[in-house]
Amino acid sequence: MRTPIIAGNWKLNNTISEAVSLTTALKPLVAGCRDVEIIVAPPFTALASVSSTIAGSNIRLAAQDVYSEDSGAFTGEVSVPMLKDVGCGYVIIGHSERRQYFGETNESVNQKVKAVLGHGLKPIICVGEQLEDRESGQTEAVIESHVTGGIAGLSATDLASSVIAYEPIWAIGTGKTATPEQAQEVHAFIRGLLAAAHSAEVASQIRIQYGGSVKPENASALMAQPDVDGALVGGASLEAESFAQIVKFDQ
Numbered sequence: 001m002r003t004p005i006i007a008g009n010w011k012l013n014n015t016i017s018e019a020v021s022l023t024t025a026l027k028p029l030v031a032g033c034r035d036v037e038i039i040v041a042p043p044f045t046a047l048a049s050v051s052s053t054i055a056g057s058n059i060r061l062a063a064q065d066v067y068s069e070d071s072g073a074f075t076g077e078v079s080v081p082m083l084k085d086v087g088c089g090y091v092i093i094g095h096s097e098r099r100q101y102f103g104e105t106n107e108s109v110n111q112k113v114k115a116v117l118g119h120g121l122k123p124i125i126c127v128g129e130q131l132e133d134r135e136s137g138q139t140e141a142v143i144e145s146h147v148t149g150g151i152a153g154l155s156a157t158d159l160a161s162s163v164i165a166y167e168p169i170w171a172i173g174t175g176k177t178a179t180p181e182q183a184q185e186v187h188a189f190i191r192g193l194l195a196a197a198h199s200a201e202v203a204s205q206i207r208i209q210y211g212g213s214v215k216p217e218n219a220s221a222l223m224a225q226p227d228v229d230g231a232l233v234g235g236a237s238l239e240a241e242s243f244a245q246i247v248k249f250d251q
């Protein structure tokens with residue numbers, strides 16, 4: 001079955017020393033967790049130090065974004081080979097904040113997803129509707145365009161090693177979590193889209209995370225839903241104790 005995957009997206013937070021303190025505190029708290037994949041996504045500047053800090057532990061490294069080209073005249077960008085070199089196994093792609101503030105589109109997401117998979121890393125592809133979309137009955141249309149746009153042209157093998165993160169924008173950083181039923185409804189819809197794109201068998205292997213105000217108090221109810229396979233955690237991942245409690249959602 002699908003191994004639960006809990007990732008902490010630190011966003012624009014933590015200097016190198018803060019990042020090292022946070023991961024040093026986190027390591028012993030989650031050291032005994034075996035049947036869950038644990039990921040942290042520090043800002044680019046802290047990737048190398050966090051990579052050394054978590055070496056030999058059960059915590060894995062993700063970047064929060066990447067560029068689709070391997071090298072060249074692209075000032076300010078970071079490539080997949082660079083992320084691989086620093087120890088990243090995952091890359092978050094198409095986060096709503098990147099779509100909203102930095103012009104990320106389904107097309108650029110798709111190019112980045114292909115670049116990441118091409119180098120053997122795993123993309124965490126973010127999708128999610130705004131409050132107006134939900135209120136006007138557009139949730140499924142928005143999710144469908146994010147999912148089908150993001151995974152366009154992927155082989156079954158590539159798709160199976162990808163992760164989808166459903167993050168309703170109205171739930172991000174607002175303290176307003178989707179109810180477990182609301183999350184399950186969209187996750188089941190996403191799995192249906194994945195099945196339509198390839199097959200039910202491929203779709204059944206893909207992990208779908210929920211993100212948006214995940215906290216120790218609501219993590220187990222969300223994770224108990226049949227199509228919720230993990231969490232993408234923002235605010236609550238900035239504190240070792242609360243992130244560890246989410247990682248231990250089933251204890």
Ligand code: 13P
Pocket residue numbers: 009095167171172173174175211212213214232233234235236
């Ligand atoms: P919060 O957990 O702070 O709501 O953020 C969710 C998120 O955007 C994770 O990528």
